[in-house]
Amino acid sequence: MSSLLEGNEEHLERELAGEPIAAPATGSVVLHGLLGIAIVLYYIVGGFFHSNVWGGSAAGGAIRVNITSALPLPSDQPINQNVLATEKPSPAPEIAQPKEEAKSIDLSAVPIPGKKEKTKPQPTPRVPPKQQQITQDNRARYGEQSGSSMPRALTGQTTTVGPTSVSEGDFGSRFPWYVDGINRKMSQSWNKGEVDPGTPKGARVYLTYTIHHDGTPGDVQVDRSSGSPTLDRSCVRGVQRVDTFGNLPSGYNSSTLKVSYYCEY
Amino acid sequence: MKVSFCSYSSLAASCTAFAALLFLTAPAYGQDWVRTGTNLGQARIRMAVADFKPAGADPETPALKATFDSTLYSDLANAGIFDMVSKTMAPQATPGSPQEMNLSQWSAAPANSEMVAFGALSASSGRLTVYGWLDDTRNTTSPQVLGKQYNEAASQDMARTVAHRFADEIISRLGGGINGIAETKIYFVSARTGTKEIWAMDYDGQNQHQITHLSSVSLSPRISPDGSRVAFASLDRSGWAVRMYSLELGRMVNFPAGGGGGTNQSPAWSSDGTKIAFSSSRSGDPEIWVADANGGNLHKLTAFHGPDVSPTWNPRTNTQISWVSGRTGLPQVYTMDQDGANIQRLTDGGYAISPSWAPNGAMLTFSWNRKYGPGAPGGQDIYIMDIASKRWLQLTHDAGSNDFPCWAPDGRHIVFERQIGGHTQIWSMLSDGTEQHQLTHVGNNFMPNWSWK
Numbered sequence: 001m002s003s004l005l006e007g008n009e010e011h012l013e014r015e016l017a018g019e020p021i022a023a024p025a026t027g028s029v030v031l032h033g034l035l036g037i038a039i040v041l042y043y044i045v046g047g048f049f050h051s052n053v054w055g056g057s058a059a060g061g062a063i064r065v066n067i068t069s070a071l072p073l074p075s076d077q078p079i080n081q082n083v084l085a086t087e088k089p090s091p092a093p094e095i096a097q098p099k100e101e102a103k104s105i106d107l108s109a110v111p112i113p114g115k116k117e118k119t120k121p122q123p124t125p126r127v128p129p130k131q132q133q134i135t136q137d138n139r140a141r142y143g144e145q146s147g148s149s150m151p152r153a154l155t156g157q158t159t160t161v162g163p164t165s166v167s168e169g170d171f172g173s174r175f176p177w178y179v180d181g182i183n184r185k186m187s188q189s190w191n192k193g194e195v196d197p198g199t200p201k202g203a204r205v206y207l208t209y210t211i212h213h214d215g216t217p218g219d220v221q222v223d224r225s226s227g228s229p230t231l232d233r234s235c236v237r238g239v240q241r242v243d244t245f246g247n248l249p250s251g252y253n254s255s256t257l258k259v260s261y262y263c264e265y
Numbered sequence: 266m267k268v269s270f271c272s273y274s275s276l277a278a279s280c281t282a283f284a285a286l287l288f289l290t291a292p293a294y295g296q297d298w299v300r301t302g303t304n305l306g307q308a309r310i311r312m313a314v315a316d317f318k319p320a321g322a323d324p325e326t327p328a329l330k331a332t333f334d335s336t337l338y339s340d341l342a343n344a345g346i347f348d349m350v351s352k353t354m355a356p357q358a359t360p361g362s363p364q365e366m367n368l369s370q371w372s373a374a375p376a377n378s379e380m381v382a383f384g385a386l387s388a389s390s391g392r393l394t395v396y397g398w399l400d401d402t403r404n405t406t407s408p409q410v411l412g413k414q415y416n417e418a419a420s421q422d423m424a425r426t427v428a429h430r431f432a433d434e435i436i437s438r439l440g441g442g443i444n445g446i447a448e449t450k451i452y453f454v455s456a457r458t459g460t461k462e463i464w465a466m467d468y469d470g471q472n473q474h475q476i477t478h479l480s481s482v483s484l485s486p487r488i489s490p491d492g493s494r495v496a497f498a499s500l501d502r503s504g505w506a507v508r509m510y511s512l513e514l515g516r517m518v519n520f521p522a523g524g525g526g527g528t529n530q531s532p533a534w535s536s537d538g539t540k541i542a543f544s545s546s547r548s549g550d551p552e553i554w555v556a557d558a559n560g561g562n563l564h565k566l567t568a569f570h571g572p573d574v575s576p577t578w579n580p581r582t583n584t585q586i587s588w589v590s591g592r593t594g595l596p597q598v599y600t601m602d603q604d605g606a607n608i609q610r611l612t613d614g615g616y617a618i619s620p621s622w623a624p625n626g627a628m629l630t631f632s633w634n635r636k637y638g639p640g641a642p643g644g645q646d647i648y649i650m651d652i653a654s655k656r657w658l659q660l661t662h663d664a665g666s667n668d669f670p671c672w673a674p675d676g677r678h679i680v681f682e683r684q685i686g687g688h689t690q691i692w693s694m695l696s697d698g699t700e701q702h703q704l705t706h707v708g709n710n711f712m713p714n715w716s717w718k
Binding site: 173174176177180181182184185215241242243244245246247249251 | 401441
């Protein structure tokens with residue numbers, strides 16, 4: 001008991017005796033002070049050697065971006081609604097290729113236990129329209145040309161037709177002077193002043209009409225409206241105002257000529 | 266099947282795509298399509314005229330050829346639809362037939378012509394033979410647009426006539442059916458003999474000759490639509506009367522409705538030649554009267570206070586008359602139906618006289634002084650007006666006093682009288698006011714009237 005007490009007393013005695021804390025406390029204070037100075041010095045010194053390294057691995061001041069080449073800038077060409085000559089070529093229908101057999105591993109071959117098998121409806125293979133298969137030559141030649149302001153009839157195909165064979169559709173190349181005459185007459189008779197000035201520039205109305213053998217026009221119809229009733233009407237009136245385009249050329253076999261004409265505001 | 270597809274489809278794309286196929290399968294004779302649009306074709310056709318090739322060694326040939334060449338060139342230049350290649354710019358070649366034609370020679374600079382007229386001319390034993398062709402220089406596969414042959418008596422007049430006819434063919438073909446005026450005449454009043462008589466000349470001022478020899482005063486000649494008679498106002502013992510001269514008979518013929526008291530003036534033929542409108546003061550004021558061409562069925566159309574003169578028919582319909590009325594003071598141009606109803610005033614002021622109705626029925630030309638009065642800055646000038654919209658266009662500017670305009674049958678030319686410094690002469694111009702040419706130079710000449718064909 002006494003030994004126990006002795007031990008307790010010794011312990012108590014040691015606890016009550018003042019511990020030597022002065023030296024470690026001083027060391028701690030000095031250490032913190034040095035730490036603070038070091039941090040301050042780091043920022044001061046680091047300020048002189050400014051560097052900005054965010055945004056990339058290499059040194060540099062800006063974010064590097066890739067500029068796309070296809071920015072949607074306004075077109076410098078007037079609106080061309082001609083389906084035959086458009087800025088955006090229509091996708092050429094591809095020649096139908098026989099589909100290659102898939103050589104990859106069919107994952108569904110190994111049945112997963114517990115998974116319910118879904119039965120997909122098998123899509124029926126599409127048969128491409130017959131017209132497109134006739135010849136390779138037919139491959140959407142009309143859609144690939146860029147916008148052109150030339151009248152189709154004048155840019156028309158250079159015919160290699162001999163003088164004796166008469167084929168359809170080459171009126172423009174055989175009688176370009178008559179087509180010029182139509183243009184001239186129409187530009188004289190079309191009164192642009194009848195059109196509502198709010199109509200957007202470049203709006204076009206397409207008409208079709210028939211020229212009879214004596215040159216008189218008839219059967220005027222709006223083929224594709226411009227969206228502006230006044231423009232449509234003024235163009236129709238322009239045709240109706242023409243008495244005659246002149247007799248159809250004597251070398252032309254048919255009795256009538258079908259004309260497609262557009263008025264562009 | 267495919268043919269019908271092409272004619273009904275609005276897509277020429279399909280048609281062109283099938284063109285080759287069609288050609289192989291079906292020799293069809295459907296109608297063709299051409300595609301055109303505005304802002305195209307406003308430029309004039311560049312036209313070259315080769316000197317015609319003289320064929321044969323007849324001594325008459327060179328003189329006739331010179332007349333023919335110059336007449337053909339001036340006719341085409343006057344038509345107003347061609348940009349003529351000057352003769353000095355054109356190649357010196359004189360191709361006499363399509364085989365001798367070298368198209369690239371004419372389409373190349375400096376001629377740059379799109380069309381070339383050429384041919385051969387020969388005179389032999391009193392006959393003049395002319396072969397004329399028109400080629401499209403840009404179309405090498407089938408260049409020929411026109412081929413003509415003429416055979417007439419060999420004389421200067423006929424050389425000019427043949428050139429006029431060939432020019433008319435070219436103008437009609439390339440002008441989209443407009444009637445050439447190269448063979449037309451102009452009737453007018455001339456005082457060169459001392460008294461005012463009716464004269465006639467070719468449209469280009471050539472071949473001026475006297476028609477009447479009345480030794481009185483004759484005014485406002487109007488040729489009938491068939492070209493057989495001239496109606497005009499003339500002063501005789503009973504006063505002013507509308508009288509008639511037959512060009513076929515070469516003498517005066519009777520027109521009973523034209524006399525009968527008062528002042529009868531300014532006759533006007535309807536385009537079918539059956540009626541004549543004129544102004545007459547037999548009932549007091551000058552009013553518009555209408556009679557049949559033989560003088561019967563006379564009746565009065567207007568009944569207003571103030572003078573009504575200078576009628577002109579709408580040649581397209583013959584159901585409307587335009588005339589000058591002074592009912593509001595200064596003379597103004599009006600229109601009415603042929604029964605005198607539906608009167609509309611066209612001019613909004615000034616001093617407007619002498620209307621002439623365009624062949625297409627849509628326009629009037631008249632003489633107008635828009636700022637009339639003492640000290641006013643206006644001049645008497647020629648105007649045209651679109652009747653439906655009443656919008657007008659001034660054709661002459663700052664050049665004398667202009668009056669009595671009259672349309673040509675092609676609707677593209679106007680002949681009028683112009684007074685500058687006491688001299689009055691006949692001029693012609695395109696109906697947009699350009700290409701003004703003086704036609705007469707001798708004496709004083711007035712009141713031109715263009716023949717109908």
